[in-house]
Amino acid sequence: MNTHPLRRRVFTVLALALPMLILPLASPAAADPEDDSHKIEEELEKAIEEYDAAKTKLKKAEDNQEDLKKKISETTDSLDDLGEEVNDFAKAAYLNGGLPQATALIASGSPQSTIDGMSTVAYLGDQSGEQLQNYVDALAELKGNEDALAEEVKAAESAMKKKKKAKNAAKRDVEEAQQPGNGNADPAPRNPDGSWPQEGCSVNDPSGTGGCVSPRMNHFYEQAQAEGFTRYTSCYRSAEDGGEHPRGRACDFAASSGGFGGAAGGEDKTYGDNLAKWAEANADSLGVMYIIWYNQFWDPANGWGPYSGGGTGDPSSDHTNHVHISMF
Numbered sequence: 001m002n003t004h005p006l007r008r009r010v011f012t013v014l015a016l017a018l019p020m021l022i023l024p025l026a027s028p029a030a031a032d033p034e035d036d037s038h039k040i041e042e043e044l045e046k047a048i049e050e051y052d053a054a055k056t057k058l059k060k061a062e063d064n065q066e067d068l069k070k071k072i073s074e075t076t077d078s079l080d081d082l083g084e085e086v087n088d089f090a091k092a093a094y095l096n097g098g099l100p101q102a103t104a105l106i107a108s109g110s111p112q113s114t115i116d117g118m119s120t121v122a123y124l125g126d127q128s129g130e131q132l133q134n135y136v137d138a139l140a141e142l143k144g145n146e147d148a149l150a151e152e153v154k155a156a157e158s159a160m161k162k163k164k165k166a167k168n169a170a171k172r173d174v175e176e177a178q179q180p181g182n183g184n185a186d187p188a189p190r191n192p193d194g195s196w197p198q199e200g201c202s203v204n205d206p207s208g209t210g211g212c213v214s215p216r217m218n219h220f221y222e223q224a225q226a227e228g229f230t231r232y233t234s235c236y237r238s239a240e241d242g243g244e245h246p247r248g249r250a251c252d253f254a255a256s257s258g259g260f261g262g263a264a265g266g267e268d269k270t271y272g273d274n275l276a277k278w279a280e281a282n283a284d285s286l287g288v289m290y291i292i293w294y295n296q297f298w299d300p301a302n303g304w305g306p307y308s309g310g311g312t313g314d315p316s317s318d319h320t321n322h323v324h325i326s327m328f
Contacts, residue, residue, distance in 0.1 A: 051164050058156035065149045072142045183278075185223040187285035188216050196287050196328040201236070201248030211236025213248040216287045217327045220279075221251060223286065229275050232259040244326040249289075252322045263320035269294075275323045292324040 191197055201212040206221050213221070213235050221233065232254040237245035244250035255264035255272035264272050276293040279286075283300060291298040295310035295318050307319065315321035 050166070051160070054156065054160040054162075054164075058153065058160050061149060061153045061156045065146070065153055068142060068146050068149055072139070072146060075139050075142060183227050185227070185278075185282040185286050186219075188219045188287050201246075203248070205236040205248070207233045207235045207251060209234060209236045211238075211248070213251070214327065217249050217251060220286050220288070220325060220327060223282070224253065224275070224278075227278060229253060229271075229278070231255070231257050231271065234260075244289075249328075250324065250326040252324050254322045256321065260316060260321050263315045263318070264294075272323050279323070279325055287328045289326045289328045291326075292319045294318070294320050 189197065196216070199214040199216055201214060203213050203215055203218040205211045205213050206218060217235065221235070233251055234254075235245065235251040236248060239246040245252075252260070253272075253275055254260050255268040255275075257268075272293055276291055276298070279288055279291050280298055282288070283291075289299065292307055295307050296304050297307040298304045310318040312318055
């Protein structure tokens with residue numbers, strides 16, 4: 001890929017000026033990315049366990065509710081049967097001229113409404129009256145339990161939804177952590193004064209072109225591979241192509257697993273975005289001179305901006321099907 005003449009002059013000035021500005025810095029020990037990954041996975045496991053416990057609790061509450069409904073239905077049937085007996089007795093008492101309260105029972109059509117204001121024992125005797133009252137009390141208790149269980153089911157459903165939401169959030173965190181581009185690269189060697197060593201095209205091109213790359217470009221390639229950016233890559237190109245490729249200081253990383261093709265979209269676009277962000281984040285430690293991706297150009301002096309050679313509609317020229325990396 002050709003470098004714009006103006007940009008080439010800018011890079012020359014930067015290459016001369018930066019060594020005087022950069023002082024040797026002690027490289028801090030890089031944190032092990034596996035530590036964060038294990039922590040996120042532990043959070044996911046906890047969220048899944050809590051979700052499963054909430055689901056089990058809901059199932060138990062629903063089963064209890066079904067059992068209770070069955071008992072209430074059976075109790076209601078028994079009460080209806082007993083109510084018919086009460087009405088039959090009341091009719092007989094009325095026809096025989098006894099117990100004027102029987103008229104109220106007949107008029108109400110409901111034994112339970114009459115029980116509240118009359119002595120059941122007066123109609124049915126101690127045993128039958130007590131039996132009827134026990135049924136009424138049992139029905140009231142079961143109804144109260146049903147209401148309580150309904151609240152328990154509602155609370156369990158709410159808890160399960162929250163646990164499911166937490167589980168899904170934790171799962172997304174794990175998936176994001178497993179995406180390439182979250183780790184820190186091992187730094188490339190610098191000179192004692194902090195400048196980059198002058199390197200030639202001396203290492204066999206690891207992308208398999210048969211050409212060569214600089215040791216620093218090879219180091220970037222290896223670090224990118226270790227980070228998970230393992231899709232098709234092409235580094236060296238012949239001298240007539242110009243730019244950094246013939247010098248062994250540039251590689252093109254395809255966004256699609258199938259190689260260079262049309263403009264990347266969906267997961268392929270995400271892959272390219274992640275690679276460009278990772279290269280930018282590790283540019284100082286790896287020696288990245290510039291990045292081109294999706295009609296955008298990045299260099300350490302200016303950051304991201306429009307790519308002057310883009311906007312052509314051709315995915316290769318616009319760098320919408322690959323991320324270009326050039327090294328100092």
